[in-house]
Each structure stands twice: as C-alpha cells, then as structure tokens.
Amino acid sequence: MKGARAMSIKIALAGNPNCGKTTLFNALTGSNQFVGNWPGVTVEKKEGKLKGHKDVTIVDLPGIYSLSPYTLEEVVARNYLLEEKPDAILNIVDGTNIERNLYLSTQLMELGIPVIMAVNMLDVLEKTGDELHIKQLSQKLGCEVIGISALKGLGIKEVAEKAVGLAKSKKIGSFKHEFDLRVENVLKAIEKKIEGEIPLKERRFFAIKLLERDEKIAAQMKKVPDLSEEIKKLEEDMEDDTESIITNERYSYISSIIGSCYKKKGQGKLTVSDKLDKVLTNRYLALPIFALIMFLVYYVSVTTVGTWATDWANEGVFGEGWSLFGLTVPGIPVLVEAGLSAIGCAAWLQGLILDGIVGGVGAVLGFVPQMLILFLFLAFLEACGYMARVAFIMDRLFRKFGLSGKSFIPMLIGSGCGVPGIMASRTIESDRDRKMTIMTTTFVPCGAKLPIIALIAGALFDGAWWVAPSAYFVGIMAIICSGIILKKTQMFAGDPAPFVMELPSYHMPTVENLLRSMWERGWSFIKKAGTIILVSSIVIWFMSYFGFVDGQFRMLEDMELGNSVLALLGSSISWLFIPLGWGDWQSAVAAITGLVAKENVVGTFGILYGFAEVAEDGSEIWGTLASSMSGLAGYSFLVFNLLCAPCFAAIGAIKREMNNTKWFWFAIGYQTVFAYLVSLCVYQWGMLLTQGTFTIGTLAALLITFLFIYLLVKPYKEGSYLERKKTMELK
Amino acid sequence: MGTFIVGSILLILVGSIIKSLIKDKKQGKSIQCGDACKNCSGHCHVK
Secondary structure (H helix, E strand, C coil): CCCCCCCEEEEEEEEECCCCHHHHHHHCCCCCCCCCCCCCCCCCCEEEEECCCCCEEEEEEECCCCCCCCCHHHHHHHHHHHHHHEEEEEEEEEEEHHHHHHHHHHCCCCCCCEEEEEEEEHHHHHHCEEECHHHHHHHHCCCCEEECCCCCCCCCCHHHHHHHHHHCCCCCCCCCCCHHHHHHHHHHHHHHHCCCCCCHHHHHHHHHHCCCHHHHHHHHCCCCCCCCCHHHHHHHHHHHHHHHHHHHHHHHHHHHHHHHHHECCCCCCCHHHHHHHHHHHHCCCCHHHHHHHHHHHHHHHHHHHHHHHHHHHHHHHCEEEHHHHEHHHCCCCHHHHHHHHHHCCCCCHHHHHHHHHHHHHHHHHCCHHHHHHHHHHHHHHHHHHHHHHHHHHHHHHHHCCCCCCHHHHHHHCCCCHHHHHHHHHHHHCCCHHHHHHHHEEEEEEEEHHHHHHHHHHHHHHHCCCCCCHHHHHHHHHHHHHHHHHHHHCCCCCCCCCCCCCCCCCCCCCHHHHHHHHHHHHHHHHHHHHHHHHHHHHHHHHHHHEEEEEECCCEEECCHHHEEEHHHHHHHHHHHHHHHCCCCCCHHHHHHHHCCCCCCEEEEEEHHCCCCCCCCCCCCCCHHHHHCCCCCCHHHHHHHHHHCCCCCCCHHHHHHHHHHHHHHHHHHHHHHHHHHHHHHHHHHHHHHHHHHCCCCHHHHHHHHHHHHHHHHHHHHCCHHHHHHHHHHHHCC | CHHHHHHHHHHHHHHHHHHHHHHHHHHHCCCCCCCCCCCCCCCCCCC
C-alpha cells in the first residue's frame, strides 16, 4: 500500500555463554560490545540495528544454558521470547562444544518461533580436525543451519540474510524431536487441557514446562490445569521425576544427532586448553599463579612501562615540554600560560584555567597511559579465557567462608568499573550472598582508583615495585576478611550456593579486539575527565582560591589557601583523619571530592599542590605533595580511598541493587568504617614499627587488630548448631 | 578584551558540558561513567 511503513522485524540472538554471541552481535550491528568470557557479563538484553537493514533489530539475549527458570539470565531470556515474541531466533551454537549447546536449541525450537542456527567457531573446529556435517545436522534438527566464524567474519552476511528471510516468511521449521511415547501421550493430554488459553504454536512448550513443574510458567497462566495424576503416573512408570525424564530424553535425542553428524578427532586426548588448565587451575598452583599474574599486570602497568609513559605525560605534555624528533614541544601549561598572557587575560581567569582546569584535569589525564596499559592487560586476560578460570579458582577459596566463586565474577568486572560489577551481582540467586557481594565488590580497585594508586606509588614511594600490586591485594584481602567476618553473623550465614560454570577454551584474542576494548575503556576515562572532572575542578578551584581574609571575601594568593572556603570545610572534618596520619584539610577534601569520581582525588591534589606550576628548579611534578605527606600517611590515605564508599555512580548502583534503605546505609557505613579502621591500623602499626612511637592511636590500633582477629577466628555458633542438627537428623 | 574572549569561550564550553550532563541524566544515563554504557550491562536505560 502506498505510503505504508515497512514492518519492523526483531531477531533474537540466543545461545550459551561464551559461544560468540556478542561477537556475532557486534559483527551484525556494528556496535562495539564488550566480549567477556564468563557468565554475568550480559545481564540485560542489548539491541542494535542490523547493518544494511534499518527495519531489522537484533536483540542480544543473556547467555543461557537452557530455558529453565533457575537463573535470572534464563528467566530474562525466556520472558523476552515468550512475551515479546521476536520474529525469529538466531541460535548461535559453539561448534567446538556442540553437544552441550544443543540442549538449549531443542528448547528454542519448541517455542513456536522460527529458528535458524549458526554454528560458530568453525575455524577452531577445522584446526582441531573434528568434522561437523552441517547439512545432516540441519536435516536432523529440522531447521536451517549455517556454519560461521564470528571472530573471523565468515558466514556472517549469509546468516544475517537467511535470518531476515526466515523472519519475514514466519515459517516455523519441521521440528523433529519426539520424546518417549509415554511422555508424548502425557504431553498431548496436557496440550488438550491448555488449548483454551495457550495458542497452538506455543502449546508444546507450555505443556513440557508444566510437565516439568515449572512454577514460573504456571504463574503466567490464568488457569493452571491439575496435572498431578498424569505426572504421578509417568514418574512411577519411568521411575524418575518429570524434569529428569525430559532432560534425559533431550540428551538421548542430542546424542543420536551427534552420533551421525559430528566426528571428533583424537577422542580422549587432552587439548591445549586442557593441558594449560592442568597448571593454571591446579589445586595448589592456581592461586599463586593468579597472584603472580595480577602482580605482573599492576607492576608493568603502574611501575615500569606505565611509569615511563606517565612521566612523559606528566612532565612533558602537562609539564615543561617534550621532545619530538629533536624538536621541543612545549607542555600544555606552558602553551596555555603563554597564550593567555599574550591575549591579556586577567590574572584570576588565568589562575582558573591554569591552576584549576589544567591543574585538575591535567593531573588526571597524566595517568591515561598507565590506565591504557592496565586495560590492555585486563582485556587480554578476559579475551583469552583466563579470567573465566579465576572465578573457578576463587571458588575453592571463597567456599571456605561460605561464598561461591560466582560472587567473584562481579569483583572481576568491578576491576574495570564498580558500577557494572555491582550490577553483575544480580546473577547471584542467594539474597544474602548477593548483598554481601554488593557490599564488597568495590573493594577491588576500579579503573578510576588507578590514578590514586599511581600517584601515591610515584610521588611518595618513588615508583617502588610493591606499592601498586599491594593495592590490588589489599582489596582482595578486604573481600576475603569481610566475607569471613560477615558470614559468621546471622544476617549472612548459610551454606555457599552451588557454582557450576563452563570453562571456555583458551584462544589468542585478536589485536583488533584487544585494542578496541582498551580504547573503549580509555576513551570513557578521558571523556569523564573532560566532563565531570573538569566541572568538579572548576568548583574546587573557586572554593580553594576564594575565602575570607580579615573579614573580607576575596580571591586569595597562593600562600593564603589556608583561608579558603575549601580549607574551612576541609578543616571542619580533617580532625577525623588525624589518627590515620593525614589530618590536613587538603587530604580530607581530596577524599571527599573522590565521592564525585575517584579520579577527583588526584585532580584535587593537582589543584591544591600546584600541578600546573612548572618548577624552575626542575623538581618533580608532584614534589609539593611528597613534601607534605609521609610515605606511611600516603599509604594509609591510599588504603582509605581504595576501601571506603565508592563514587556516587557506584553508590547509586548499590542503592538500586539493595532495594532497601537500611541495607543501603549498612553497606555504605560498613565500607567507610572498614576503610577507616584498616587505614588507622596501617598508619599506627607503621608508626610503631618504624618510629617506635606508642600513642593512644597505637592502643586503638592494637584493640582493633585484636577485635579483627577475634572476628576472623571465632567459631560460628549457628554453624555448629546446624552441624549438630544435621548429625542428629542423619541418626 | 582578552579576558572577555577567554571568559566567554570558557562559559560556552562549561555550559555545553553541563548541558550534555543534564541531557544524559534525563535520558537515564549516568553522568559519571564517561558514557561507557556498552561495558555496563544495563546500568543505564538508554532510550
């Protein structure tokens, strides 16, 4: 009809975690989505327009193993498929692990939605020498099957065109799977009972789910038929519960398909991934290897390569200048100062731009090289498949104090940014474990805290090799100790949740993907510096360069900053931090501004300690800071900022995920008090051991340490009660 | 004159930054994360 708009089409991407779904999504839509190798990266669905087809939307569903209702991802994916009814499902399957992947496929084909299958990682399959007969697979399954390699871009166009064609035709495949005759008879009876409410094409799926006693599906129906007799008879007949019956039937069907379509070369031999895992996930070596790897990551990013690059940025680009092919390029402060003077700009405005904006933003941007190198390493560890193992490795340790490795996944994500880390806690089914994970996720240093780590390591410890890695391990220890202590309280007590995860094969990531991932995170950091930190720097500059002198409110000279509005505010709370070794107003203010964005801590120091002033005598760019704070006080300051309440964005995420005001304030209070006590202990013990001083602060540190040790080692009364109860029940 | 020019440029720059932060906030985006929504697994509800 003339003028009629083309109907828009929705195609859902469904598949197991780590099957290459997001890589395919990127290839189909052109968006740059982050590719991770562990469950929980995609908690909510993502959408994008198919390249070349403005009317076609691709929806990337969470990676799931089945359409059962046990995890949030499964429920989210299933609800989308049932309620929003996409025009087609593009089921992506890992060709190197096809047997496990087909379980979901058999369920997708029961939904009454047209399905096309894309068998991914064909390039990897070819290398292993295994054979997969695509045409035969298609015949057996009753749907179109296309072989692709999402990473190499092979078959993408073909699968996209076929998916669009299928969606437009709305042709549902000739589904082949039939269960045992006894099961089929029961299913037919159930379908008859629900025919009034459920449309024909969905009836089989609903019948199977009702037979499996799926409560979430039953909750979606207006009238749930009574199936107790049918279920009881079938269970007696087949001597198993209905859910297991259906599961076994599916796997029998899958085995029959695999038998005729897939030929594995070198059955029984260990793959390269298996051989690597024998070492990297070894019972005794795994944790030390993980510690060594993270040590190296932080050592190289912050202390060696990162420092060279950051020194160039801080002392060259944001300092006196740097050499480019023998020519001296003046640094930004020099250029800006010269430009502003030449144009006749007023002194106060020059001060705002140089000391405020260049000082604040420049101080943060100076650490971009270190951040980029760290992001590159983290991207490599994620993309190659190692990070997926870390959750598995940590599970053994976490289980000792009642958490599971699934709680470590948000913490791994939180090493980039705390916000998605906190969001990823949604994958944890246990409410108390989820709350504990939310509370402790931000203990792991996020990208925004890296400038603080780098600043303290560089300015106060002369780039000592141990400072940056120790910051990471302080976070890990804080998580472990918090877990042990909290699990002994009634609020968080209970058995650890079961943790099952698939370990994807190791593979060498492409340079393109690594650089893209590094740049995406780096760019967001730079953009943040140019927006929120720039605005914060201006506010901080005004508050630090304006104040009351002799009853008069005016702009202050450099030596009068102690009279500023900021100093006044800072001084009102700085006394709280005296026991921590940094009771000056500058440090107190810097810690507070860190609530807006953690990078602001560095930005604030940059403004207050004259980062933009290029010293004529050639002293180090952070020399003023180094002269006003001892190394021990600096480390205490670092520990406090690493562990205390995170930035407002992460606080907001905690509030949303806790969904309870009391729990929210408990979380923030716990983090801040924990940070305060640990920093106090670090400083006071340090003073005792290095200077031999013993003050009331030292006594407080002693008491806190003893309390801490007691909380860690005390037996859990309810735990032993539950143990006795279990023993009595067994008798 | 120089002060006026530099001041005006600065005001326009800061004004546009604040405007974009407010626009992001109204769209449900976080103003603090640097707009790396794709890495964020649904923190923001971009329309």
